Amino acid sequence: MSITSASRAMLDRYEAVRETLPGQRIEWLADLREAAVQSFGKTGLPTPKVEEWKYTNLRALDGFDFSETPGNADAAVDLPDAVGAGPRLVFVDGVFRDDLSQLRDFDGVRFTPLADRLESGADLIQPRLGDLGNDQPLLALNGAFLEDGYVVEVAEKAEIAAPLEVVFADTGGDAPTVRQPRNMIIAGAGSRVQVIETHLGAAPSQQFFNGATMVTVAEGATVEHRRVQRQGAGSVHVNTVRARIDSGGIYDSFVLQQGAAVARDEVQVGLTAGESVARLNGVYLGDGSQVLDNTTVVRHATKNSISEQLYKGALTGSARAVFQGNIRVEAGADGTDGRMTNKTLLLSDKAEIDTKPQLEIFADDVKCSHGATAGELDDDALFYLRARGIPEAQARGMLVEAFLGEVIDGVEEEPIEPLLRDAVGNWLAHAQETDEG
């Protein structure tokens, strides 16, 4: 089987840099890398011939020249203000920056770069790195290169009040770069934590970001995972989250997809014990020729688990959005309640939405439903607002904000809420400007 030229370039690059990857002295890590690269080599990067990648093409990567490895360890970067009052880890151009991070101690949580834990925390880290698996090419690729990332470890019953923030920033440069961080969120029984990931990039940079995060939610724990994707306009961004939820646990995910040329946020949740809950929500704002993909796979593997999904977006220019949702209910998973909704507003003539909300049900005592809509703003509502004296642009803005507000309401009163409302407001202002121009 032939692989794409970007896939070949990845394999070549691996050969070139393998001696310089983190954790050289750690034997088990070298073994993991080797297994991962072997696995990746068999398939290469997925193409649209693979059903799961039917709508999102990574061919843009074929135009990237990855032969150089720019070193940007001391790059200057303009960081946004912290979202909340918690600690913040900052990675710039793939390198952890102690000088830019705020590491504050909190009772009950260890929040560190992965590199700090590879040796000292091997007992915790090693099995979980192996766990993420090589069954998907992009995870295998991430496993082969496995760069620094963050590790959140929350003690049993610890409730962490302030959000833990992580920033992945790219300063841009002449040569394309690849960033492949590996992260972990490990929440002990009965604990509660919120993690906010922000992905930033300089506008023109050709960056391939391929992140992977393993989340384990122990019995009765709650993990809120927020991701703000605002990478540079030239980037290809793939972020895969795999979460395993124990009984009574809750994994609550929210993603804002706004940046990058081609972006995919993929969340795979295994509800492996009773009474576990997955809430997956997202907002996407696309313009220009962006492709924004949200993919979810929720597996109900045992009785009485719940999943709720709501993804909404607005598109202008010739942007295209993809939503692929899959609720899979295994045999015997009676009492499953699974719901999934995807709604998209097409605000321009060339915008496009491809959506595939899928149900695979192998148990009979279940309640599952999905819904999807696509279209422009409701004429009647628009007219009603205008008849009350509201100018068209404003009326449209109100309706778009109301439309997306349904999802943002889900993170009401969280530190991230104002940021999201601003993002929508600014995006709209820009979109309307572009429309008029």
Next chain:
Amino acid sequence: MAVTQETVQTVQEVEKYKYGFVTDIDTDTAPKGLNEDIIRFISAKKEEPQWLLDWRLKAYEHWLTMEEPDWAKVGYPPIDYQDAYYYSAPKSAEEGPESLDDVDPELLATYEKLGIPLHEQEVLAGVKNVAVDAVFDSVSVATTFKETLAAHGVIFCSISEAVKDHPELVREYLGSVVPYSDNFFATLNCAVFTDGSFVYIPKGVRCPMELSTYFRINAANTGQFERTLIIADEGSYVSYLEGCTAPMRDENQLHAAVVELVAHKDAEIKYSTVQNWYPGDENGVGGIYNFVTKRGACRGDDSKISWTQVETGSAITWKYPSCILQGDRSVGEFYSIAITNNFQQADTGTKMIHLGKDTRSRIISKGISAGKSQATYRGLVKMMPNASDARNYSQCDSLLIGSECGAHTVPYIESRNRSAQVEHEATTSKISDDQLFYCRQRGIGEEEAVALIVNGFCREVLQELPMEFAVEAQKLVGISLEGSVG
């Protein structure tokens, strides 16, 4: 409601698959296997013109380069395409009976047993006249009411006859909706199709009766590859019904049909199917592989094509009756009931391709799985850039009976027009113990109660069927689910 009552009784009366008998009749059969010679043999048997033989050979050549699709949620052992007969015809039908009086009495008896009247004086279900084209294995054995229809200018005959009598129409339309290179099974059909029905409704004519084709697979180890072509010229209307059965046999038999519909300006085609091919036994042995390509083109403005299907038979169903909505304001509809029981697998749905302005489509799909069966709805709704103000509404509901079956929904929605509106909803549920007990407390037996509830679940689709078929379909719903409870 009278109909439902009848269902209840029928469930009690009818044995599992009453169409499972074999007709013992002399047949003329081509040698086993598939090659150019077989295709030439079929073409020669049918005295086809050169262009059609060339088309068949072109399709065959292309087919050799194709791979069998594997994306559907169905599983079966590899099919040996060389281990089947591609042509089988009753000897008595070889000569082409001039009139109904010439048809082999054994064949007439067969259709009588199937409940399909080939005597024009017998009227089906007492409602109104239905013209029937009866296809037995590879050939059409009789077509009724030809003269009555001819008086209105309606052409209704077997496609073999149409090739001879109306070559210009066949040449213009054959392969114009489903091209020879379309997909693995359709391409195979182009190469080896044997018979099927041909309908042409002239401009402004409202077809005076329902037209129907009754497909029967009889011979063993024989594939049936029928080809149906229906053309509704400007301002015309036709309602067409299709029924299918096959004997009970332990080996699987392949049925790979192609149906092409063309609706011109202001024309309407209503196509209804009650598919009751032999589904295999309760252990999953035998049954028909029903791999069918059905597609309609709404070529003209304000045209309409409506597919209604009740799929209860076949071991495997792979079928996506579709509409290409080219004309402005054209309408496509798909109403489907798919019931699987025992080890049956169904992967069925539709494609609605919106090209013209103000086009409308509506999809109502009801899937019922029981036993160890798997039922999948797979559908595509596509709004192309010029489909301004187009609308689609889809509703896909699944009902599970028992804990060992599966029900899946795989919708694809692609919209490239801002003013187009797409709305899709799907639910999965089961017959609740409460519902069953409530019915039973009111004196309704368990299987009847299931039939009643399932008929309620399917109501929106059943009411789309022509009266004669609705009765038949309601009975089938009950029969197909026999043994699924308790």
Next chain:
Amino acid sequence: MLEIKNLHASVDGKTILKGLDLAMGPGEVHAIMGPNGSGKSTLSYVIAGRDGYEVTEGSILFNGRDLMEMEPDERAGEGLFLAFQYPVEIPGVSTMNFLKTSLNAIRAYRGEDELDAMDFLKFVREQTATLNITDELLKRAVNVGFSGGEKKRNEVLQMAVLRPSLAVLDETDSGLDVDALKIVGEGVTSLRSPERSMLVITHYQRLLDYVVPDRVHVLADGKIVASGDAGLARELEEKGYAEFSKAAA
């Protein structure tokens, strides 16, 4: 006509009825009253034969026949009717269709001919008039989108149509306002006859103002702990169940 002896029944392995005895003659109206959790609904489900309600000891004879041997629909055929506390919604099946299917199934069980469409319609109309049930409601799917009162009226209508020899009314008064209670109460009363017995299961006295019982039984902890005439119901209303429950323990 109904004879329950030493009935023990359990649900999910938990014993609910613990030796219940009850005998009813033709045309009699008995009320069973009891606090929540005393086993009232369990009794109605056991009589009607719902799955999951296991009889571990004792017997129920209905017109001399062993009910335990019969399926729920056979029991209905024998003339047993349960008015559900929570009538079930059946989407897509019209109430009219449901009534007709049910009536004809019971007639068939008894070896009687089906009613034809016209006779059936006439018959149903006669029943609906008194119950204030509109034709529109008959067209709607069974109990789907019905108000609480409409659901209970629909139960009484079914009882009127199916003409049982024993009707078990399980908390038929629950969730009804005063007006709806009146309609339902009068509806039930109008169905009293020497050939029809009724077992009215209720928490409150109020339905019994309309349907005056011949006998009242107090159910507590799975047993009948007291029986008396209609006066007992009023006594209960005043004193509450606590006293009788104590007596049971």
